[in-house]
Amino acid sequence: MALIHGSEEVISHEEDMVGAFALLYHHVFSYIKPMALKCAVELGIPDAIHRRGGAATLADIAADTGVHASRLTDLRCLMRLLTTSGMFAATAASDGGEPAAATSTVYTLTAASGLVVGPRGLSTVVRFAAGPVAVSPFFDMHAWLRAAPAAARSLFELAHGRSRWDAANADNDTMNAHSFVESQLLIEAVLRDHAGVFRGLGSLVDVGGGHGAVAKAIAAAFPDIKCTVMDLPHVVADAPVSDDGNLHLVAGDMFQSIPPADAVLLKYVLHCWGDDDCVRILRNCREAIPAREAGGKVIITELVLGSSASPRDANVAEAEDMHSLFLMCISGVGREEREWRAIFSDAGFGDYKITPVLGPISVIEVYP
Structure with a gap:
């Protein structure tokens, strides 16, 4: 059993402690999600993927949005969060059964990210609400x-x-x-x-x-x-x-x-x-x-x-x-x-x- 610091409450299962910390951290850092989405909108990532037929690699996205070549690792970090949270989808391509390099991952639009594509999209909502x-x-x-x-x-x-x-x-x-x-x-x-x-x-x-x-x-x-x-x-x-x-x-x-x-x-x-x-x-x-x-x-x-x-x-x-x-x-x-x-x-x-x-x-x- 684990005792929460400064509390009488006892958490009897390790899974409860893991879930409790995950929920707390989800709330503490949840502001990063709208900031990440706003960044993607400002860079034009949803439109860049859309222009390539709905699918693009990290290198494609960087080339189309002006992201500096030295920032690919940081861009991957951004896309990973936006994929985990459901704004984009990702497929790791492979050849001959070997895992593909991270830069070969193909990112696609979801129904949610499709809503911010184009001049009639909701990108203005993102810019305002996350501004x-x-x-x-x-x-x-x-x-x-x-x-x-x-x-x-x-x-x-x-x-x-x-x-x-x-x-x-x-x-x-x-x-x-x-x-x-x-x-x-x-x-x-x-x-x-x-x-x-x-x-x-x-x-x-x-x-x-x-x-x-x-x-x-x-x-x-x-x-x-x-x-x-x-x-x-x-x-x-x-x-x-x-x-x-x-x-x-x-x-x-x-x-x-x-x-x-x-x-x-x-x-x-x-x-x-x-x-x-x-x-x-x-x-x-x-x-x-x-x-x-x-x-x-x-x-x-x-x-x-x-x-x-x-x-x-x-x-x-x-x-x-x-x-x-x-x-x-x-x-x-x-x-x-x-x-x-x-x-x-x-x-x-x-x-x-x-x-x-x-x-x-x-x-x-x-x-x-």
């Missing part, structure tokens, strides 16, 4: 948890002296690009695998829809749906798209009223607001839509912590909790299904349906 502006607030998390609410509205604000949404933030372009690409990926997944969410609708209003990219995709897939994008006046004024066929832009305030439609879309809106504000928004949505029998509903895309709608593996569960903690950092809210249910009930809705669509993100159809 200093997003990471540094978490160094102050203990101070944030001890601080009175008046000290700062969010952990981000405590660290940077301004909110995440302040126009003066130097990384706003990266954040906006991140949001645009992620929204495109989400709506493509919904339209490809869950298009029934929109079938039968004659009209839809995308509240907080920005410049209309998501509504435009819906309008293209369903030409019979009259799509309206509602956002604040300054957002609509700067929109690069104009009214076109079944897509229209209107200025408004979701806390005042919402244009009438068969369905209201709230994409990544409600996590920015507290429960009372969510109820106010949803009551305005309910006023805007017809009864359920006439096709009325609210379509919400949000994180649902521990959703019982579908079995979740460990990676999805951990992604949910990390996403929730990030939302806390920027004054957002991650909610469990029971918390969503209470909000829907308080807003006067009678039923809902949760469909997981993209990692920890679900579509919630809420019915009057």
Whole structure:
């Protein structure tokens, strides 16, 4: 038996001690994984492998990304971690039964690394989420948890002296690009695998829809749906798209009223607001839509912590909790299904349906 130093607790099996240390070290050094992925993205490794038909040796990667010849051992160390963690796959080639040299290992893309390939990939998400502006607030998390609410509205604000949404933030372009690409990926997944969410609708209003990219995709897939994008006046004024066929832009305030439609879309809106504000928004949505029998509903895309709608593996569960903690950092809210249910009930809705669509993100159809 082994005694943990400074503790009364006794670990009775050597395997428990090995597992305990492995878990502790996994947490202590887990920050290295996003740093390694960010390095790979900055070097252009996923794109380099993609350009070579989806497979490349270490020498190929070095040649295509400008890695210095003296750094091949270090590059192999980077690729080993990213392979072990599932971002890439590796096959050790051999000739005549002899093991191949490490530099002959062939690296291939996985579904995860494929998501950061190309201009429409999620490389902007990696650059933002693993960048200093997003990471540094978490160094102050203990101070944030001890601080009175008046000290700062969010952990981000405590660290940077301004909110995440302040126009003066130097990384706003990266954040906006991140949001645009992620929204495109989400709506493509919904339209490809869950298009029934929109079938039968004659009209839809995308509240907080920005410049209309998501509504435009819906309008293209369903030409019979009259799509309206509602956002604040300054957002609509700067929109690069104009009214076109079944897509229209209107200025408004979701806390005042919402244009009438068969369905209201709230994409990544409600996590920015507290429960009372969510109820106010949803009551305005309910006023805007017809009864359920006439096709009325609210379509919400949000994180649902521990959703019982579908079995979740460990990676999805951990992604949910990390996403929730990030939302806390920027004054957002991650909610469990029971918390969503209470909000829907308080807003006067009678039923809902949760469909997981993209990692920890679900579509919630809420019915009057």
